[in-house]
Amino acid sequence: MILFDHQFKQALPIIDKIEEAGFEAYFVGGSVRDTLLNKPINDVDIATSAKPNEIKEIFPKTIDVGIEHGTVMVLWKDASYEITTFRTESTYQDFRRPDTVEFVRSLKEDLKRRDFTINALAMDRDGKIIDYFNGQKDLENNLIKAVGIPEERFFEDALRMMRGVRFVSQLNFSMDSETEAAIHKNHPLLEKIAVERIQVEFVKLLLGSGRKQGLELFIRTNLFYYCPGLKDSKKELEEFAKLDCVIENRIVAWVLLIHYLNKTSDDVELFLRAWKCSKKEINQVKLAMIALEHRLKNNFNRQILYQTGLQVSLDVETVMECLGYPIDFETVHKLYQELPIYSKNDMKIDGNDLQVVLNRKPGKWLGDLMTEIEATILSGELPNEKPIIVEWVSTHYTKDA
Incomplete structure (x- = not known):
């Protein structure tokens, strides 16, 4: 049995009310996985045999956040919970969204459409784990493995290929050989996926503790070929993968990548616009690249600190540390505090x-x-x-x- 995190405890009344109405309800997905890994959880997802209209009859306050796919948001005591009906899905002509969704009453049918075994776990209100696909064993073996036939999972949703590589980095796991082979074979399907969605997974990959393994897998499976600005940069990405440091945030991640791609501050806007980054992020990375180009030759001065700002300047100092240069965060703070004006x-x-x-x-x-x-x-x-x-x-x- 699992000792409940406070977020599970807060959500237990939701499970109880659904069960009192005669339906099944379970905690599912990432929150169950992270609990088994003793990692903090951000939110809990609940899957149920109750159909959306039945959930709306049980709870007085709901929002139809994705009702066509079976998801209803329940508002309960200053919190919100996404409740999704057990479902199976049809063919996926666009390699992202199912053509049709069919609601079912079987938890197993629902879980077998999930991406990876470690995410196809459910937990009941008493902390008992329901595991039809050996997800717990794969967690113990630090293994990312597709549920069922990998190729089918990636044809259903091609973004799952990037998610798998991201999980390798984020959890510092390895990937099952059959799952990796299916990604390598089907990597061109990534072209069907919106760049914005690829970007989310790619940045999480760069921020993971197992970034080296994740990037090597990303390169080995040729996923990089269908990512903006990376098609002709295999050697540069291989060098980047060798970098041994913790990447703290998105700005540091983008600056290090751009540096290893041998791009300059003048290239930033075009590159990051292709990645569909926000205007704010593009501007921050441009400032950071200008500051880095200066910092690689000189120490920070008042003018560079002023135009860059403290946080981005500290990010640049972190980049310098990753690149193996001597750094001095304390001096950066001191110089910035001594500026006569900040804007x-x-x-x-x-x-x-x-x-x-x-x-x-x-x-x-x-x-x-x-x-x-x-x-x-x-x-x-x-x-x-x-x-x-x-x-x-x-x-x-x-x-x-």
Whole structure:
């Protein structure tokens, strides 16, 4: 029997109410797997023999989050739980979504459509594990193995190939040889999957504790061939796979990858746009790459720290550490704290003030002058005090300049 995590305990009334109504209900999937691995869980999923309309009759507050596929969200005591009806699925013409879904009353029928044995586990309200496909044995052997015939699982959902490689990295497991062979054979199916979904799995792969194994498998099965910007980079990816360090976050992951691909800060936008990254993330990685290019030749200075920001600067220092260079987080913190300003908004003068001082209409000169004042304040040559800035402007510029 399993000692329940508090999240399972909180969800037990959901299980109880479903069972009181005459249906079966179980905890399923990742939360059961992670509990058996003594890892923290983020949320719990519940599978049931009750159909969606029956769940809606049992609980007063529900949301139809995916009712066509059997999922109803139950709102219960300031928490929400996704309840999914046992189901089987038809053919998958797009290699991602089933053409039709059929609700069933059998837990085994439901579990056999899952991707990997370690995810095809269920647990009842008493902590008893239901394991039809030897998932517990594969957990003990640190093995990622497809449920049933691997090729069928990947034809149902081609993203499962990336998920399998990601689990190898995330859990620091190995992959079953038959499952790996099926990925290698069917890797072109990845072309059918939206880049956004591939990106989620790829980044998780890069952040995993078993990244080396995961990347080597990613390369060996040729999945990289259908990922943006990686098709012709096998050697670079092999070198990247040898890197022995913990990758802390997405920015560090992208910067290290881009560095190993021998791309520059000018290449970042095109590369990450192809990966469907957010504009915010693209900008952060661009700043980091510019800072890294500087940092590989020099220490941080005020200007680079100012334009990069503290967190991204620390990420760059982490990248330097991964690359084997001497680093100094404490100095980065100290230099940043000593900056006279952290953005243009901190300047004690604005465009309206400058127009009054110089008696000039707005124009390109205004932005240029603000930038010059900003740089002069940053260099320490000009205190960030309005009267002194006004005097400096009056001295350096004439009204009709």
